[in-house]
Amino acid sequence: MNTPARPPGERAPSHGEDVAQRQEGGSSSTPARPPGGRVPSHGEDVAQRQEGRRSAGPLTLALSKGRIFDETMPLLAAAGVEVAENPESSRKLILPTSDPGLRLIIVRASDVPTYVQYGAADFGIAGKDVLFEHAAQHPGGLYQPVDLNIAKCRLCVAVRQGFDYEAAVHQGSRLRVATKYVQAAREHFAAKGVYVDLIKLYGSMELAPLVGLADAIVDLVSTGGTLKANNLVAVEEIVPISSRLIVNQASLKTRAAELQPLIDAFARASAA
Ligand SMILES: Nc1ncnc2c1ncn2[C@@H]1O[C@H](COP(=O)(O)OP(=O)(O)OP(=O)(O)O)[C@@H](O)[C@H]1O
Numbered sequence: 001m002n003t004p005a006r007p008p009g010e011r012a013p014s015h016g017e018d019v020a021q022r023q024e025g026g027s028s029s030t031p032a033r034p035p036g037g038r039v040p041s042h043g044e045d046v047a048q049r050q051e052g053r054r055s056a057g058p059l060t061l062a063l064s065k066g067r068i069f070d071e072t073m074p075l076l077a078a079a080g081v082e083v084a085e086n087p088e089s090s091r092k093l094i095l096p097t098s099d100p101g102l103r104l105i106i107v108r109a110s111d112v113p114t115y116v117q118y119g120a121a122d123f124g125i126a127g128k129d130v131l132f133e134h135a136a137q138h139p140g141g142l143y144q145p146v147d148l149n150i151a152k153c154r155l156c157v158a159v160r161q162g163f164d165y166e167a168a169v170h171q172g173s174r175l176r177v178a179t180k181y182v183q184a185a186r187e188h189f190a191a192k193g194v195y196v197d198l199i200k201l202y203g204s205m206e207l208a209p210l211v212g213l214a215d216a217i218v219d220l221v222s223t224g225g226t227l228k229a230n231n232l233v234a235v236e237e238i239v240p241i242s243s244r245l246i247v248n249q250a251s252l253k254t255r256a257a258e259l260q261p262l263i264d265a266f267a268r269a270s271a272a
């Protein structure tokens with residue numbers, strides 16, 4: 001695989017991203033320590049949240065069902081929070097937790113940043129892939145304090161086995177690229193100086209090169225099993241992907257006493 005000159009994650013940060021990066025404190029895995037410097041126990045986390053709770057109702061955490069829900073449950077458990085229902089079996093979209101100060105809402109993965117940005121959820125968990133695309137439409141407005149290191153995969157360019165991608169790029173051919181990740185793809189090919197026609201799809205990207213819709217796809221790859229099953233090969237890695245905790249800016253100010261212990265607990269659990 002070639003190393004891209006500048007993956008989308010490395011473009012100059014906008015003001016909003018700058019704020020988000022400052023919130024990250026330069027390290028995605030180091031939780032903010034309490035004033036005494038000692039890491040609080042799980043019991044203390046819950047007590048701190050209860051102390052900080054105001055009359056605004058429970059905090060709302062937006063999650064998508066499937067891998068993000070599944071991989072978030074151990075992080076919540078480490079923070080002393082249990083969720084009795086699973087959205088795979090329940091049709092409920094609002095789920096209580098064992099902490100009366102915290103509830104979950106279940107939304108599409110690509111809708112999580114929207115719920116958080118508009119304040120319908122105080123915080124949420126979304127893949128970096130989703131956050132790139134969201135930021136293009138709605139710059140600023142979201143803090144990203146913690147890389148949770150869950151739902152890890154890679155955003156890649158892939159082609160049909162036998163398609164000479166290097167030659168096509170070298171010859172300056174105009175490539176047709178099918179993807180759900182239009183913003184990331186646009187930035188990647190622009191940085192390489194490759195002309196592309198982007199075709200927006202919402203899923204099953206792997207089909208596009210097989211039926212002549214596209215020369216290449218930009219999609220997520222984890223085990224590589226889906227590419228292999230469809231006679232495709234990854235030819236470039238654009239950027240590694242994991243999921244981030246995202247927080248509504250107003251909630252962080254107005255409900256800091258409740259939110260910060262949870263943010264810290266997520267950071268500790270994801271670093272463990
Ligand atoms: N194969 C994979 N392995 C690991 N992580 C993945 C994989 N595919 C996707 N992800 C990560 O998990 C997140 C959620 O993926 P999921 O498949 O649940 O939603 P989606 O179908 O991509 O989103 P939507 O429902 O909005 O179309 C993605 O945004 C990505 O960050």
Ligand SMILES: O=P(O)(O)OC[C@H]1O[C@H](OP(=O)(O)OP(=O)(O)O)[C@H](O)[C@@H]1O
Nearest residue numbers: 203204219220221222223224225226227
């Ligand atoms: O390298 P692999 O381990 O095979 O994973 C890659 C697949 O995972 C994602 O799809 P997902 O399973 O989320 O299905 P979806 O796109 O229909 O949501 C992605 O879009 C790939 O198709």
